Amino acid sequence: MESTLKEMRVGASVLDMDPKSTVGGGVEDVYGEDRATEDLLVTPWTISVASGYTLLRDPQHNKGLAFTEKERDAHYLRGLLPPAIISQQLQEKKLLKTIRQYQLPLQKYTAMMELEERNERLFYKLLIDNVEELLPVVYTPTVGEACQKYGSIFKRPQGLYISLKEKGKVLDVLKNWPRKSIQVIVVTDGERILGLGDLGCQGMGIPVGKLALYTALGGIRPSACLPVTIDVGTNNEELLNDEFYIGLKQRRATGQVYYELLHEFMTAVKQNYGEKVLIQFEDFANHNAFELLAKYGTTHLVFNDDIQGTASVVLAGLLSALKLLGGNIADHTFLFLGAGEAGTGIAELIALEMSRQTKVPLEETRKMIWLMDSKGLIVSSRKDSLQHFKKPWAHEHEPVKGLLDAVQAVKPTVLIGTSGVGRTFTKEVIEAMVFYNEKPIILALSNPTSHSECTAEEAYSWTKGKAIFASGSPFAPVEYEGQVFYPGQSNNTYIFPGLGLGLVMSGAIRVHDDMLLAAAEALSGQVTEEHFSKGLIYPPLCNIRKISAHIAALVATKAYELGLATRLPRPANLVKLAESCMYSPTYRNYR
Numbered sequence: 001m002e003s004t005l006k007e008m009r010v011g012a013s014v015l016d017m018d019p020k021s022t023v024g025g026g027v028e029d030v031y032g033e034d035r036a037t038e039d040l041l042v043t044p045w046t047i048s049v050a051s052g053y054t055l056l057r058d059p060q061h062n063k064g065l066a067f068t069e070k071e072r073d074a075h076y077l078r079g080l081l082p083p084a085i086i087s088q089q090l091q092e093k094k095l096l097k098t099i100r101q102y103q104l105p106l107q108k109y110t111a112m113m114e115l116e117e118r119n120e121r122l123f124y125k126l127l128i129d130n131v132e133e134l135l136p137v138v139y140t141p142t143v144g145e146a147c148q149k150y151g152s153i154f155k156r157p158q159g160l161y162i163s164l165k166e167k168g169k170v171l172d173v174l175k176n177w178p179r180k181s182i183q184v185i186v187v188t189d190g191e192r193i194l195g196l197g198d199l200g201c202q203g204m205g206i207p208v209g210k211l212a213l214y215t216a217l218g219g220i221r222p223s224a225c226l227p228v229t230i231d232v233g234t235n236n237e238e239l240l241n242d243e244f245y246i247g248l249k250q251r252r253a254t255g256q257v258y259y260e261l262l263h264e265f266m267t268a269v270k271q272n273y274g275e276k277v278l279i280q281f282e283d284f285a286n287h288n289a290f291e292l293l294a295k296y297g298t299t300h301l302v303f304n305d306d307i308q309g310t311a312s313v314v315l316a317g318l319l320s321a322l323k324l325l326g327g328n329i330a331d332h333t334f335l336f337l338g339a340g341e342a343g344t345g346i347a348e349l350i351a352l353e354m355s356r357q358t359k360v361p362l363e364e365t366r367k368m369i370w371l372m373d374s375k376g377l378i379v380s381s382r383k384d385s386l387q388h389f390k391k392p393w394a395h396e397h398e399p400v401k402g403l404l405d406a407v408q409a410v411k412p413t414v415l416i417g418t419s420g421v422g423r424t425f426t427k428e429v430i431e432a433m434v435f436y437n438e439k440p441i442i443l444a445l446s447n448p449t450s451h452s453e454c455t456a457e458e459a460y461s462w463t464k465g466k467a468i469f470a471s472g473s474p475f476a477p478v479e480y481e482g483q484v485f486y487p488g489q490s491n492n493t494y495i496f497p498g499l500g501l502g503l504v505m506s507g508a509i510r511v512h513d514d515m516l517l518a519a520a521e522a523l524s525g526q527v528t529e530e531h532f533s534k535g536l537i538y539p540p541l542c543n544i545r546k547i548s549a550h551i552a553a554l555v556a557t558k559a560y561e562l563g564l565a566t567r568l569p570r571p572a573n574l575v576k577l578a579e580s581c582m583y584s585p586t587y588r589n590y591r
């Protein structure tokens, strides 16, 4: 139990005291201990030192066979372990070998999750040291399959489930979580999991995976991370008919019922963890995502990863590509397939950057950007029937249905896939891109791999090696006519860990667009000549902690400039601060 005296002091105000209580609550009596009466129950939190069998079963402190002779004596471990002492390094080597032996990605995923539950430090050591190899296991594409099969691979719960059954009790549910000092929450309602649609309660794999990356890539302590799934039902018939489904078996609640539960959650989070806890909205459907962001963006430290994190990573890639191609961002014309969260989020940040660079008003720079949805090109004649987030993109043009026709009409220099539909960048579409451009920029952002708008091989072979290509899920390097091409991964995973670290370490209280621009500049600044020579527009993920530190520093700098930082005075060297803040997974010695 991680509870400390300090945590017990955090508390509710005297104003919400129980009328029957005869004792006044202390100023920060969140757990109601000061004001408890015979009718008012409290939780008996305790502090204890783990030893013996309990220590071996405690994932935060377990070191497996790495416990020294002295530790085995001091902590009652004699006989509970075989005699060999195996260092963390050797344990890591053995595990990597085991994981590599598994044929199926889902087996590797399960092995990693079991390791996390058994030995947290070893899990993070393995992930950090082998990030390029293991990211596709704990994150896209495998996490998508894991969510689809969550019911059958489910053994022990991870994260916090807040369902409609908990309405009216959300604060109590938060208090059940064993860790008290939370800095980052990733929350989903499971309605738009990657490009896989509504997976209901099984979407939990996403907050769990994203938070593992907050720790591995951004250095946020695992104990400070809280994955949350809000379960308001699912409209996925297959899950509703599945006897093993782990979520609420009802159709999704909408309207007032939905918003009341979300509001209760947002209020309880602030009440329990304060103003500086970061909340990342993840994989909500767009009919809720924009509204939630607009509503809570002014009252909470919150951002939507699919709208804003994705925008920042794509802008970073474009800024890098400009260094390769020359010219300015305003020289480009953009066409998006997909006008939802990712598409319109990216489009808006590009338009903002163009406006900043050229001093041309935002309404004008938006005109360089075209979006398509499932009904075709977004044009002014459709304006009345468009969802509000599409309206700014309804430019004057005759209606266009298909993507190839749109490419021919708009002649984009940059084609971006954010539709969630695989194989929509056909040979004809890609050939049209290279017909109009010496070096077309093609980003197939939809996840997981099976939903990517095209493969890396298709992008390079259909453009005869001319494309600057990146994708949301990773592709291996491609050999085309004797030359090797390295596709980059354009995924918000480059941004949110560093963004989160910057916000947390500066004690920021709100997320601002300038921070997303700063994160994009920081990421783009990490791309070197060597990377460019391979055709990469993103730096390799093996340097991600260094990259995250730079992102964090620029984000924190913005927080200070905007007066949104509360950690005062401003530390002199923010890169150093970011590096020194990061969680290290090496084993500690026990007294």
Ligand SMILES: NC(=O)C1=CN([C@@H]2O[C@H](COP(=O)(O)OP(=O)(O)OC[C@H]3O[C@@H](n4cnc5c(N)ncnc54)[C@H](OP(=O)(O)O)[C@@H]3O)[C@@H](O)[C@H]2O)C=CC1
Pocket: 192, 193, 194, 195, 196, 285, 286, 305, 306, 307, 310, 313, 337, 338, 339, 340, 341, 342, 343, 372, 373, 374, 375, 417, 418, 419, 420, 421, 424, 445, 446, 447, 448, 451, 471, 472, 473, 490, 491, 492, 493
């Ligand atoms: N690489 C990354 O970092 C990220 C990738 N993504 C990926 O992007 C994809 C979309 O996510 P998100 O924007 O949140 O989803 P949304 O549901 O908000 O948007 C999807 C958009 O695609 C459109 N669309 C659907 N089918 C077609 C089609 N056949 N042709 C043209 N347009 C189509 C939809 O049209 P309509 O509005 O008419 O329904 C909608 O505008 C997902 O696969 C997700 O995994 C998301 C975030 C980050």
Ligand SMILES: CC(=O)C(=O)O
Pocket: 140, 193, 194, 195, 283, 305, 306, 446, 447, 472, 491, 492, 493
């Ligand atoms: C990467 C991501 O956030 C998504 O595909 O939804």
Ligand SMILES: [Mg+2]
Pocket: 194, 282, 283, 305, 306
């Ligand atoms: Mg997402």
